[in-house]
Amino acid sequence: MPSGEPCTSPLELFNSIATQGELVRSLKAGNAPKDEIDSAVKMLLSLKMSYKAAMGEEYKAGCPPGDRAAGSHSDADAAKASEDFVDPWTVRTSSAKGIDYDKLIVQFGSSKIDKELINRIERATGQRPHRFLRRGIFFSHRDMNQILDAYENKKPFYLYTGRGPSSEAMHLGHLVPFIFTKWLQDVFDVPLVIQMSDDEKYLWKDLTLEQAYSYTVENAKDIIACGFDINKTFIFSDLEYMGQSPGFYKNVVKIQKHVTFNQVKGIFGFTDSDCIGCAWWKISFPAVQAAPSFSNSFPKIFRDRTDIQCLIPCAIDQGAQTKMSASDPNSSIFLTDTAKQIKSKVNKHAFSGGRDTVEEHRQFGGNCEVDVSFMYLTFFLEDDDRLEQIRKDYTSGAMLTGELKKTLIDVLQPLIAEHQARRKAVTEETVKEFMAPRQLSFHFQ
């Protein structure tokens, strides 16, 4: 859950702050218009906050960061991190246990969502934290405390998330960030913008513009079926919306001006030897994805206010979560699956942490840590006590693999069926309404 600014290498960030500081001084010296100065100061503060978040210490003029910095990519770091690799296009690990997320947090310079933060969210919203928070499924954040400061002071913020629309039926795992985003929208009662990056899909897939846009519409139906409030949610296609917002493209070039190639390289992790065609896209696209985190990209919603903070719920990967078996792509639970297909996929493909025989299982117990069905239950079974009981019973051997799988099937079948019923109710007209640039209803000071 990073907010606002893209992250950067500490030295680049340091240099950006110095440059921005000079700009502010020269604007002030030249008696520039107030809004111009304000805007430059805002950018300066934002850069300083990013610096503090990345470095764990305040920016100090004249003291550039050394190599010790979290987030800097030395060769040694690279070697240490070589077993895990995560960038926006790849999630790769050589460890059987999966990605080491604690290490990633250090690499990305973000912070862990700890018990203290979860308690604060509960106090601020007066709502029980979502199971995704309680169970560490959403595990990392940047500047979430700043969002909560604003919220507690009745200052506005908004949510921004997105999806690269694809032709295939969406997987259950694709819904995870949307389920969490819907919860955030409900408990904070804030507006939400959802970017459908069909420009990206168009560039990289063998699609026409019309096909890319039609995937946007189809995927939007699944997103809408998650239950988003039409009065507080704006879904937009990059291909369409760039030509409908006076502020969007301006923010894209503004970001391009402030984020250098090296900063982008820092976040997106490609090397000088990377395919230069790929690099092209990788360099220009972040600005299109970052622009919606500035509120004046949405003048119909926020008018020309530039001071509204943005919280971005996002998933680092849906790798393990979407498939019953990593080696079989058809083992994913699709949102279009029938009850029978779900049953068959869970029974046939879900990797089991159970023993080879019932007798052994009763005697030694199963292993929840590697059991795919149990992992699915942590995502989709709401009842904490029941989940804990299952964990104990399966670990002790009191619960057999067949029973565990049956429990998961009983959770997934109605969940998918209800999603399908809601999706069926979403008409083309509903999608048009969600995608119309318009005022949203919310109460900001």
Next chain:
Amino acid sequence: MPSGEPCTSPLELFNSIATQGELVRSLKAGNAPKDEIDSAVKMLLSLKMSYKAAMGEEYKAGCPPGDRAAGSHSDADAAKASEDFVDPWTVRTSSAKGIDYDKLIVQFGSSKIDKELINRIERATGQRPHRFLRRGIFFSHRDMNQILDAYENKKPFYLYTGRGPSSEAMHLGHLVPFIFTKWLQDVFDVPLVIQMSDDEKYLWKDLTLEQAYSYTVENAKDIIACGFDINKTFIFSDLEYMGQSPGFYKNVVKIQKHVTFNQVKGIFGFTDSDCIGCAWWKISFPAVQAAPSFSNSFPKIFRDRTDIQCLIPCAIDQGAQTKMSASDPNSSIFLTDTAKQIKSKVNKHAFSGGRDTVEEHRQFGGNCEVDVSFMYLTFFLEDDDRLEQIRKDYTSGAMLTGELKKTLIDVLQPLIAEHQARRKAVTEETVKEFMAPRQLSFHFQ
């Protein structure tokens, strides 16, 4: 005067054609909607035409071009061309005579504007060719015959030109492409779109968005003062218009998809060792500059028609033309200069092809080929007979340098004064009208 498509290296172009051909076949096989097939076929034909223009022979499937190709950049070519270097940002020559444009034509794979083509333009329009054509000032084209074919068959085309707005007062040389474009608009009676690439200026200069836009407005006044027809001319700021046109951004991504890094590199001439920050801009910007050559970037003007050809008048450089003395930047004739300043600049700075003494000049004559005042007269003195008489008299020694300079001053003073009077009459309101996305009046079949 290239039309439409950006140029590419022959092999890249060959591969693009092969890919596009496959797309057309698959669309046809899949019974895709007619407009989708038409659009793909149009792109295919356009690629094939570019191929023919570059190679001097038709595209032949399965026969990729060899190294013999005009426009291919082998090391040998590079070595031969090393004395001249022209790309969108630099015009450099080691020759005292200036850029060798014939060589450039070969390098860029464009064609020379020969007597035959000029005669055809005269027949088609029924108008005497502009002095810029008669005197070889606009010297190269791509596919101009195709535009004339269309025009003679009452098929529509439009003009597209542009300017990167800057804060400084514009030079006389900056007006050259606009003077020629106005003539084209008058004789062909066609709509014109003028791109103010303030996004580019914003990215590269130390400017705020607001400053970049204000330069657009100021520069637009000088452009309007050239006499463009408000009913047939649309001036647009990239920063503003990207958010006002449903088609502009779609065309940008479409071009990004079809033009690879290597093609861009071919046109814009940077190397792998080029500053990567510069490369970033150089790769992404051509798409923004190429998009206006597709008519559906302007739905208010052309609705969603995609079959309207575009003619792009442009200057390869205004280097020599804008300055009286290459070494003194203040020696340019500015559009804001007084009659006195013009007189002083011509007398003081204009490099002379005359002899050291009046006696020598009378005896041996002057050299028009290197005389800056004479060069200016070829640009701005309309009367061919008088120009020829001056050439003869100066070459023979009958005309002295002071007389030549006086002739130029007498031409430039009223030209600049009249421009200033017209510019003064251009109000902010007029600029707004020119920049409002709207219908233009023209008669297309």
